[in-house]
Amino acid sequence: SEPRIELAEATLAQAFNAADPGADGWLAACDARDALAADALWRVAEAAVARPEAALIYTDEDRIAADGQRSAPYFKPDWNLDLLRSQDFVSRLAFFAAPLLREVGRLDERFGDAARYDLVLRAAERLDAARIVHVPKALYHRHVASEEAVHAMDPAEYAPEGGERALQAHLARGGIEATAERAGAGFRVRHALPAEPPLVSLFIPTRNGLKLVRQCIESILEKTLYPRYEIILIDNGSDDPEALRYFEEISARAGVRVLRDDSPFNYSALNNQAAAVAKGEVFGLINNDIEVISPDWLGEMVSIALQPGVGAVGARLWYPENTLQHAGVVLGYRGGVADHAHRRLGQGDAGYFGRAALLQGFSAVTAACLIVRRALYEQVGGLDEKHLKVAYNDVDFCLRLREAGYRNVWTPHAELYHHESATRPSDLSEAQIQRFLGEEGYMKQRWGELLFNDPAYNPNLSLAIEDFSYAWPPRAAKVAAP
Incomplete structure (x- = not known):
């Protein structure tokens, strides 16, 4: 009954790749069981208007159980290329501008669970930091199966299966002599030294x-x-x-x-x-x-x-x-x-x-x-x-x-x-x-x-202690309700 919702028998990649955002619209891919905050689209649109140069927008996120219990917010840094090469911190909710997608293409199903990570890496190769915007609010809620699992966060969740292949392809496109591997909480890039290392x-x-x-x-x-x-x-x-x-x-x-x-x-x-x-x-x-x-x-x-x-x-x-x-x-x-x-x-x-x-x-x-x-x-x-x-x-x-x-x-x-x-x-x-x-x-x-306002930190995290505790009240800019 909602005219803005279209049902299709397709994979996430197929649906994303077939969608038409128009000449200057935006596209995002979300898992069906996950949830958006009520004001998620408003806040992203607000960021797009405030930063007309933006081509990629991502948000903070947390977890949500079947009973609606939320926990484990990931308050992310602003754009951080080296962290992206270590984990898919952009992760579930990223909005891509249509002109950018015409340059870099859509989701590549060959990378399986890491297809979105691959797309973000390809976008990063075309954009300078000023065109990648972070909205420091938990606007995406990742579904977990049980109340127990809602607190059992594993950093390796941000290293999707196949991500090392996507990362290796990214390094190769950039002419970077390095190898990518899965290691611990994410990925590791090992850079090669020159044949004759410098003094x-x-x-x-x-x-x-x-x-x-x-x-x-x-x-x-x-x-x-x-x-x-x-x-x-x-x-x-x-x-x-x-x-x-x-x-x-x-x-x-x-x-x-x-x-x-x-x-x-x-x-x-x-x-x-x-x-x-x-x-x-x-x-x-x-x-x-x-x-x-x-x-x-x-x-x-x-x-x-x-x-x-x-x-x-x-x-x-x-x-x-x-x-x-x-x-x-x-x-x-x-x-x-x-x-x-x-x-x-x-x-x-x-x-x-x-x-x-x-x-x-x-x-x-x-x-x-x-x-x-x-x-x-x-x-x-x-x-x-x-x-x-x-x-x-x-x-x-x-x-x-x-x-x-x-x-x-x-x-x-x-x-x-x-x-x-x-x-x-x-x-x-x-x-x-x-x-x-x-x-x-x-x-x-x-x-x-x-x-x-350290861009490598997050205004929702405390400056009173070094353990990434939550700030209260948050230092994130207050914005008017939509």
Whole structure:
């Protein structure tokens, strides 16, 4: 009786491929048992009107049981190409503009359950980020069979069967030398290194800290499989005789240099000084309290850093007791500048919808272990040694890369221990407090509202705690009822 509903004996792909959206309409494919929010079409139309350049629109989603019970909302980030290559986070409800479909085609049934994922990947190849719009509201409700299942969310649900084939085809079309495979909570892309990998210069600032810095350097030398790197140790005024003896000893080793700088501690300046004399095409910023776990850490990070459009690359860092220390940086936590996502998560926990275990884009990554191409480091002027001598210089550096058009990437496949801040003085003296407040104030003045609207996060998630808890009240923009 509803004239806008047409019944047809067809598969989802057949129905989608036969539908005519007109010259400038939109098409979406939904599973028959799933449900749309009452205002779903209104909100998507609203987004299309507000962003006339949009060609692909996706929304947040949750689960719904037969009795109407809803749970497990997936509050997604804004467009995140690297996360898409790790899971189909766009997933069930995506609206495609008719002109885009005329360019990329419709659903390819050869990919089975991954046909929609394949279509999103093909769309991503034609669109820049400005034309992909995220509506941060749970407008799609995924059906589950029972009340028990409504809470039993598995991140692998966002890695549809056949998705690795769709992903491999996507990589091939882009001329990207990489392999796609199913791994853990989603997919993993392994990028190939060049036949002759570039020389990497690793910068390690320290003042004394013999036990930690020796552990750091020896773990790099003993465990790292990557064949071409040099270590530049920046000795910032060390006066411990044993440390000085060790620095003299390692300076005689091939591929290790020691620079002496007795000026007051300025983390940014120390790294910039190393950059000025480095020989490598790729730079690595390494804290003196880092310890290598995975032998392929450097190859993994370099292979990503060499990809077109990639800025800084960060690693998965663990506290010594094997809880998570760094899985990407989220802006705006606790009213400040930034902090680490999923901090203190236990080993084996994939985190919020798998996001603690999937390669993805973040606005920033920590310089405790950061890889970046030399050309990009120089393009944005290195670390800010004038305004950010100690705190937030890595966040600012990453945001300047982002401002220049690059995306920063975090990988869980490069794993190291971070014996965090073991040699840094605590910020308790009046001078240290004033220095920190000044650097925090500079960041807020420089980056403004971006610090509280991180595109790699979601306004429905809390900034009060790093575990992806729900925000209350939500920070999503309030909109009028339809």
